Amino acid sequence: MAVYKRGYQRYTGPRAGHLERLLVLPREAWRRLSSQRIVTALLALSCVWPLLCALFIYISNHTELWAGLDRGFSRMLAVDSTFFLTFMKVQSVFSVLLAALAGPGMISPDLGNQGLALYFSRPISRLEYTLAKMAALVWLLSLATWIPGLVLFVMQASMAEAGWLAANWRLCAGLVLGFWVWVALASLVALASSAWVKWRLIAGAVVLGFFFVLSGIGVLVNAVFRVEWGDLINPLRAAYGVWCAVMGAEMPAGLSLGTSLISLALMAAVLSLALERRLRPVEVVS
Amino acid sequence: MSAQEIVFDNVSKFYGDVLGVNRIELRIPPGLTSIVGPNGAGKSTLMNLMCGLIHPDRGEIRVLGIPPRDPERLMRITGYATQFDAAPRWATGFDFVVSSLLLFGYSSSMAERLAWAALEQAGLTDAARRKVNSYSKGMRQRVRLAQALAHDPQVLVLDEPLNGLDPVVRAETIALFRQLAASGRHVVISSHVLQEVDVISDRVVLMANGMIVAEGDIRGVREEIHEHPSQFLIRCRQPARLASLLFERAPVVEARLMEGDGALLVLTRDRGEFTRILTRLASEGLGIDSIVPADENVHALYEYLVGGSA
Numbered sequence: 001m002a003v004y005k006r007g008y009q010r011y012t013g014p015r016a017g018h019l020e021r022l023l024v025l026p027r028e029a030w031r032r033l034s035s036q037r038i039v040t041a042l043l044a045l046s047c048v049w050p051l052l053c054a055l056f057i058y059i060s061n062h063t064e065l066w067a068g069l070d071r072g073f074s075r076m077l078a079v080d081s082t083f084f085l086t087f088m089k090v091q092s093v094f095s096v097l098l099a100a101l102a103g104p105g106m107i108s109p110d111l112g113n114q115g116l117a118l119y120f121s122r123p124i125s126r127l128e129y130t131l132a133k134m135a136a137l138v139w140l141l142s143l144a145t146w147i148p149g150l151v152l153f154v155m156q157a158s159m160a161e162a163g164w165l166a167a168n169w170r171l172c173a174g175l176v177l178g179f180w181v182w183v184a185l186a187s188l189v190a191l192a193s194s195a196w197v198k199w200r201l202i203a204g205a206v207v208l209g210f211f212f213v214l215s216g217i218g219v220l221v222n223a224v225f226r227v228e229w230g231d232l233i234n235p236l237r238a239a240y241g242v243w244c245a246v247m248g249a250e251m252p253a254g255l256s257l258g259t260s261l262i263s264l265a266l267m268a269a270v271l272s273l274a275l276e277r278r279l280r281p282v283e284v285v286s
Numbered sequence: 287m288s289a290q291e292i293v294f295d296n297v298s299k300f301y302g303d304v305l306g307v308n309r310i311e312l313r314i315p316p317g318l319t320s321i322v323g324p325n326g327a328g329k330s331t332l333m334n335l336m337c338g339l340i341h342p343d344r345g346e347i348r349v350l351g352i353p354p355r356d357p358e359r360l361m362r363i364t365g366y367a368t369q370f371d372a373a374p375r376w377a378t379g380f381d382f383v384v385s386s387l388l389l390f391g392y393s394s395s396m397a398e399r400l401a402w403a404a405l406e407q408a409g410l411t412d413a414a415r416r417k418v419n420s421y422s423k424g425m426r427q428r429v430r431l432a433q434a435l436a437h438d439p440q441v442l443v444l445d446e447p448l449n450g451l452d453p454v455v456r457a458e459t460i461a462l463f464r465q466l467a468a469s470g471r472h473v474v475i476s477s478h479v480l481q482e483v484d485v486i487s488d489r490v491v492l493m494a495n496g497m498i499v500a501e502g503d504i505r506g507v508r509e510e511i512h513e514h515p516s517q518f519l520i521r522c523r524q525p526a527r528l529a530s531l532l533f534e535r536a537p538v539v540e541a542r543l544m545e546g547d548g549a550l551l552v553l554t555r556d557r558g559e560f561t562r563i564l565t566r567l568a569s570e571g572l573g574i575d576s577i578v579p580a581d582e583n584v585h586a587l588y589e590y591l592v593g594g595s596a
Contacts, residue, residue: 021388122390
């Protein structure tokens, strides 16, 4: 047929690599996130605690400022695993709030617009789409978690006496690793919530509920039934168990690293499954 | 399998217990092909299968020789526009098209150049910098078309692309489809408006209940349907006389005088013989102005094949 031979010429010029192309999505998501004033405001607020911690590190490393005070006070000013665990607890709350604010706008608009088909009719898989959206959230939560944590650690290491770094390097690894686990979990919760709940406010509430209500239920189950498996549905306690283990701090009573890891793995599996069920390029009749 | 065609080889797709499409055997050559059928006929399923958005439970698909399970290669040659209002409302039309091009791996400058070209083709240059949420329905339809066209695909799959367009833009869009089809591309569109595709398509695929009930060019399909007599609408000065002459000389099943407008509707089971005799009668001074096949259109075909209009 003559029509085969007419003018069509396919583009054969250079193209960006796969990873570079994938980064278009998180960049776009980040642009949207950073344009939301409330997200920026909360991110700024989350810097207050790290600043206070930095001041604490400064004071603790300048003995001349508290010379003459008793020994108990000097012990209180120690920058150790307790200090970093407290830092992590506070920042993890901020990260949950950020996830609850920023997460709901990640997937639900695409689903609501039936826009996933447009993404998946590009060379992008469902997994890549999820990871790309997650990357924007991970970056946002990183700004409130392990990045300031790392800055604090570097600050302490540079101010402390020789030998502190060698004795405490595990704190750094624990801080970063512990926060990575936390950020991954918070991002997964936010994405799953965004995929299943259309209304942003409710989706945000679901994120908060996952961390705080579920934790409360876990504690309640343990207390009422005098069991320990309530820890399995307690994301805060599970994450804390992992943090203690990786930082070499004392584990809370009745909690083991195994239980914490099983709990987190179960939660991640359920959340991934929830995302997998929802992220379809076309509406599937069931 | 042909590297120039879109080929469905015994393809079935079920959504749980619900039938999507069943035992589809289809070859789509370059040109403008319309998939027609009522809501739920399986048109969108067929298109989604073509684009690799869903995969068949049975059978095999090849788009110009490429299996849809190879998205990296397939997406380069296909452009898809969903029937839904899928463009993100917060983005400008230009940003939307540029982002979609960046996902194909074009450089920023190239993406911007191609985006302007596509927006111009879709008639959206003036509104390109406006946000999608300020667009009319027709403009949102066109921006979806622009993102499908922008990377210059060889296969364009457009789900209900003419919905919501005003008559002028519709005519321009149809002209664009024709131009793309004439350049050797596959332009596959779906529609449930039969009159629309009748005018624009090189070939039609008629679907009902997840199955193809007919496919080919409209005349060819009509000629395959023997159980329904062919219909001709004849306009002339003496319709009553023509009717009696036709009954005398031609294999006519029914002749109906159309009151008031000097027209005669004739039904025949032997098109060849009928047209031969009619040609002879035309020279006998009956004043025949026009002879038009009255059922060589998708609407009629649909009624014959499915028993209802789409």
